Amino acid sequence: MSLILVTGPVALAVPLEVVKSHLQLMEGEDADDGLISGYVRAAVDLVEGFTERALIERTLRLVLDHWPSGPVVLPRPPLIAVERVAWIDPDGAEQVVTPPLAYQVSRREPAILAPSPGQSWPATRRQLDAVSIEYRAGYGATADAVPEAIRHAILLLVAQWYAVREPVSIGNIVNVLPFAVEALLGPYRVWSVA
Numbered sequence: 228m229s230l231i232l233v234t235g236p237v238a239l240a241v242p243l244e245v246v247k248s249h250l251q252l253m254e255g256e257d258a259d260d261g262l263i264s265g266y267v268r269a270a271v272d273l274v275e276g277f278t279e280r281a282l283i284e285r286t287l288r289l290v291l292d293h294w295p296s297g298p299v300v301l302p303r304p305p306l307i308a309v310e311r312v313a314w315i316d317p318d319g320a321e322q323v324v325t326p327p328l329a330y331q332v333s334r335r336e337p338a339i340l341a342p343s344p345g346q347s348w349p350a351t352r353r354q355l356d357a358v359s360i361e362y363r364a365g366y367g368a369t370a371d372a373v374p375e376a377i378r379h380a381i382l383l384l385v386a387q388w389y390a391v392r393e394p395v396s397i398g399n400i401v402n403v404l405p406f407a408v409e410a411l412l413g414p415y416r417v418w419s420v421a
Contacts, residue, residue: 229290230302233361236283239264240271240373241381249382250389263389270384274377277409279337279417280304282373284365291358294348298333298341299360304417306338307363315357317350324349337417380411 246263247256275282281303289301294314301309309332312324324330329346333339340360342348351357366372 228292229356231288231290232285233288234286236285236365238283238369239267240274240282240370241267241378241385242370243267245370245378246382246385250386259389263385266385266388267381269388270381273384274381274412275303278377278412278415280415281364282366282377283370284363284368284372286310286361286363289360289362290356291360292355293351293353293357298339301338301340301360301362301364303364304336304338305364305366306332306334307365309340309360309362311359311361312340313359314349315352315354317352319352322349374415376411377415380408383408383411 243260243264246267247260250263252259271282274280279302281287284307287303289299291299309330312330314322314324316322329343330340331343333341366374370378
């Protein structure tokens with residue numbers, strides 16, 4: 228199984244001006260804009276990895292060597308829409324599944340794709356990357372669609388990294404930031420499908 232980014236997000240999960248306000252930077256202080264934007268992207272990567280979610284809308288392609296024996300789990304919720312389901316048939320020709328008759332989608336998190344009642348997955352050629360499922364995932368196209376708690380966790384991470392630019396903080400006995408970030412993100416974490 229491989230998950231490929233087809234089209235990336237067009238916006239940051241937290242706009243630069245919101246981050247700069249959180250950092251209490253004065254208007255016109257833009258010397259660190261590149262650094263701060265990098266921190267935001269790194270924080271988003273960390274948050275998306277921890278929660279197993281897509282924050283800002285993107286198009287993903289899930290590639291499988293064959294159909295599973297059951298439903299297909301679509302990683303990185305929330306699912307917006309399944310765009311294309313294709314496979315290589317036993318003769319080597321690409322086929323495209325025609326919805327809605329051939330499959331159904333459950334909007335649970337993570338979403339699952341399964342054959343429609345009375346249907347089964349079609350036969351595939353025995354080869355690598357025989358199945359391809361393209362879908363859109365994320366909360367929306369703008370930062371406003373991302374839940375407030377997730378945006379706040381990103382702000383906390385960026386503020387910590389901006390204030391402490393070394394990998395080790397010497398002299399601190401208490402460090403509650405990881406707990407705060409984890410507490411904010413915990414309700415959004417995707418757990419395995421049972």
